[in-house]
Amino acid sequence: MRPWIGVFVIATASCGAKSELNIGEPASHANENEPGVDPGATSCDVVFSDATPGKNTCPGCPTLGSASTGFEQVTSDSVFSIDSTVLGRVRDNDGPGKWQVVSAEGNVGGDIATGSDGFYATKAPLFCGAQTLDIGWCNDAGTSSYRLLIERQACVAGGLHVTLTWGEGANDLELHLLREGAYINDPLNDCTWTTCVDTSPDWGQPGQSVDDPHKDIDWLDDNGVENIELPLLELMRYPILVEYWGTGEPIEAVLTVNAFGTASTWSSPLLSPQDVWIAGTVDATTRTVKTRAGVVDCSDAWRSGCQLPIP
Ligand SMILES: [Ca+2]
Numbered sequence: 001m002r003p004w005i006g007v008f009v010i011a012t013a014s015c016g017a018k019s020e021l022n023i024g025e026p027a028s029h030a031n032e033n034e035p036g037v038d039p040g041a042t043s044c045d046v047v048f049s050d051a052t053p054g055k056n057t058c059p060g061c062p063t064l065g066s067a068s069t070g071f072e073q074v075t076s077d078s079v080f081s082i083d084s085t086v087l088g089r090v091r092d093n094d095g096p097g098k099w100q101v102v103s104a105e106g107n108v109g110g111d112i113a114t115g116s117d118g119f120y121a122t123k124a125p126l127f128c129g130a131q132t133l134d135i136g137w138c139n140d141a142g143t144s145s146y147r148l149l150i151e152r153q154a155c156v157a158g159g160l161h162v163t164l165t166w167g168e169g170a171n172d173l174e175l176h177l178l179r180e181g182a183y184i185n186d187p188l189n190d191c192t193w194t195t196c197v198d199t200s201p202d203w204g205q206p207g208q209s210v211d212d213p214h215k216d217i218d219w220l221d222d223n224g225v226e227n228i229e230l231p232l233l234e235l236m237r238y239p240i241l242v243e244y245w246g247t248g249e250p251i252e253a254v255l256t257v258n259a260f261g262t263a264s265t266w267s268s269p270l271l272s273p274q275d276v277w278i279a280g281t282v283d284a285t286t287r288t289v290k291t292r293a294g295v296v297d298c299s300d301a302w303r304s305g306c307q308l309p310i311p
Contacts (some may be wrong), residue, residue, distance in 0.1 A: 044138035046098040051134055051147040060141030062093040065118075067146060076154040078216045078229060080124045082112060082135055087146060089118030093137035099124050103131035105157060106258030110165035112137075113223035123217050125163055125227035127258075128155035156210060156231035160282055161258040162240055164226045172246030173253055173271070174305070175226040177213055179203060180236040183309040184243070184276065191228055193218050194305075204234055222248060233259075233284040239311045242268065242277040243298070255279050260287045274299040278311045 050056070054071045055064055065088015082099055084090070090097065093114060100109030105127040114120040114137065124133055129152060136145030164175040174193055182189030188201050195201050196215040204211030211232035219226050230238070242253060253268045259282050268277045276298050280291035298306035 044094050044140055044143075046136045046138045046145070047143045048098075048100060048134040048136060048145055048147070051136070051145050053132075053147050053149050055144075055146055056136075057144040058142045060139070062137040062139055062144040063091040064137075064144050064146065065089045069148075071147070072149045072151075074151045074153060075126070076152065078126050078152065078155070078214075079227070080126055080133055080148075080150065081121070082124055083121045084119045085121075087135065090114060090120070090137050090144075091118050092139055093118075093144075094139040095137075097135065097137040099136075100134050101126065101131055102134075103127040103129060105129070105131075106161060106261070106263045108161070108163045108256045108258060108263065110163075110225055110254070111167065111223070113168065122223070123219075123225055123227075125161065125217060125225075125229070126150060126152045127161065128152055128157040128159075158231075159259075160228075160230040160233055160238070161256075162228045162230075162282075163256045163258075164224075164242060164253055165256075166222070166224050166251055166253040168222050169249040170224075170244065170246075170251035170253075170271075171222050171248045172220045172244075173224060173226070173251075174243040174245040175215070175228055175255075176239075176241040176243065177228045177230065178239045178241065178311075179234075180238065182239075184241050184311070185305045185307065191215060191230070192305075196228065203230075204232055220246070233282075235285050238282040238284070240279045240282065241311065242271070242279055243306055244271045244273050244275045244277075245305065247273055253277070257282060257289050259289055262289070264289045264291070266291045266293070269293060269295050271295065272297075274302045274306070276306050276308070276310060 067087045097112035133148040177191040179189040191213040200212040200214050213230040215228045217227040250270045250272045255266045257264045276296045278294040301307045
């Protein structure tokens with residue numbers, strides 16, 4: 001993985017056509033031409049097990065900037081922005097960072113793409129109620145991290161949380177959560193970028209919004225994260241699909257499904273542009289989550305997204 005420079009843009013799809021964002025091109029690196037050197041390779045693991053609320057560091061470990069945010073937060077937001085302009089830049093780290101959210105409802109995490117200048121920006125979805133958010137980087141000496149205590153209020157506990165993450169070189173993977181019987185890109189029964197970002201489809205009880213899904217993180221670039229939250233489930237099956245919507249290199253994405261008190265994490269097969277990963281199903285009738293791991297090449301039926309009747 002190469003280091004990145006420049007501005008990381010967190011883009012939220014609005015209505016209308018998607019635009020291609022190419023901000024944050026990979027930087028050249030002095031070590032790139034040295035044989036046998038992977039400039040982004042990490043020789044360490046980020047460890048959060050010893051973290052306490054606030055800043056955690058150790059002699060020789062990565063240097064964290066002074067966080068200007070409080071470490072105990074009450075919010076009604078469903079998303080936390082992990083941003084070096086707020087939390088401070090990181091120095092002397094070996095490769096990208098990690099984030100993780102842990103709560104009684106479940107847990108989820110991902111990488112933090114970090115430039116050689118110490119800047120980073122990603123987003124973490126929040127569960128309802130109390131939770132910890134850990135953000136950290138490592139080097140040979142150990143891990144430096146922040147632990148934030150976050151209380152998310154004005155929300156419904158439980159429900160379904162589906163989180164997709166992917167790495168460098170693949171622009172704009174698209175997360176879909178469907179109601180039973182629907183096909184991908186259904187205008188009413190597929191929660192995705194066209195239906196579920198600035199608005200929500202009316203699922204569950206007609207006219208009630210508390211049971212409607214929402215895509216609270218939508219990502220158009222690489223090093224992405226997307227998240228869909230469905231507060232209340234109907235007694236039906238919900239397929240989960242992922243489109244490789246944009247351009248870029250083949251990539252393996254990671255999907256975490258938090259439902260019924262358990263977290264299931266699946267890695268995709270290698271996905272190429274205009275592939276659809278039929279990732280799995282959440283069955284609210286049996287309270288089970290199953291992966292399928294099928295991939296469909298949709299390039300012959302692609303019109304602002306896959307038009308095939310899948311799953
Ligand atoms: Ca509703």
